[in-house]
Amino acid sequence: MNKVIFLVGNPRSKGNTARIVERVDEILQKRDIETEIVTLNRLGILPCKNCGSCEDDGECVQDDDMRELWAKVESSDGLVLASPTYYSGVTAQMKIFIDRTGRAKVIWDYKRNLPGGARFSEGKRAMLIGVCGQSGERWLKCSIIQMRSLLADLEIPLYSIIKGDGADVGGGLFEGRPEMMIDIDEASEAFVEGDEEITLSYKEIGT
Numbered sequence: 030m031n032k033v034i035f036l037v038g039n040p041r042s043k044g045n046t047a048r049i050v051e052r053v054d055e056i057l058q059k060r061d062i063e064t065e066i067v068t069l070n071r072l073g074i075l076p077c078k079n080c081g082s083c084e085d086d087g088e089c090v091q092d093d094d095m096r097e098l099w100a101k102v103e104s105s106d107g108l109v110l111a112s113p114t115y116y117s118g119v120t121a122q123m124k125i126f127i128d129r130t131g132r133a134k135v136i137w138d139y140k141r142n143l144p145g146g147a148r149f150s151e152g153k154r155a156m157l158i159g160v161c162g163q164s165g166e167r168w169l170k171c172s173i174i175q176m177r178s179l180l181a182d183l184e185i186p187l188y189s190i191i192k193g194d195g196a197d198v199g200g201g202l203f204e205g206r207p208e209m210m211i212d213i214d215e216a217s218e219a220f221v222e223g224d225e226e227i228t229l230s231y232k233e234i235g236t
């Protein structure tokens with residue numbers, strides 16, 4: 030990988046998600062990978078209106094920061110999606126990215142079956158980061174599934190997931206939990222190496 034873009038859904042700049050992202054970023058930079066961290070909360074992006082316009086020409090009618098964001102994703106070969114859980118799912122900021130991207134980048138291809146289409150170019154790989162306040166990975170499961178669903182639609186293979194549960198319990202994610210740092214380091218390496226793809230399991234979703 031030469032360039033990795035982090036799309037971060039948490040609005041708190043010094044929260045747990047930001048701390049994990051910083052650590053992963055550090056590891057990637059040590060491996061001479063160029064990185065960029067984009068905090069979605071700082072962008073002007075509006076929700077998908079399901080107007081159907083992208084079904085005609087693959088273009089979204091909304092002229093906002095999403096256009097520049099898609100260009101940044103396109104120019105990267107690694108994509109990291111990171112979000113805390115807010116009411117069992119990703120944050121509103123991340124959900125906007127998921128919905129808008131899923132519609133504009135995928136639906137047009139399916140409907141028209143045109144080569145290339147609006148989809149991102151091939152050869153990208155992804156990593157996911159999920160954080161939740163309560164103890165137990167089940168509290169971040171839905172957030173991970175939401176982000177994984179988009180990757181599956183975009184056909185971007187997933188190589189690594191970091192799950193940080195219990196952020197609001199006791200000493201939080203890091204105090205007295207040395208395994209958290211080890212998990213982050215190992216997951217970062219798995220992302221860089223890209224040896225073993227994690228496939229989307231519908232059993233896991235429970236349908």
Ligand SMILES: Cc1cc2nc3c(=O)[nH]c(=O)nc-3n(C[C@H](O)[C@H](O)[C@H](O)COP(=O)(O)O)c2cc1C
Pocket residue numbers: 039040041043044045046047113114115116117118160161162163164168169196197
């Ligand atoms: C609006 C809101 C809803 C939340 N809902 C959940 C939830 O459903 N389950 C959970 O485990 N934690 C929930 N949390 C806790 C956050 O996931 C937790 O505090 C996390 O550390 C926030 O991310 P950050 O530290 O990166 O800012 C919620 C927090 C907020 C602000």
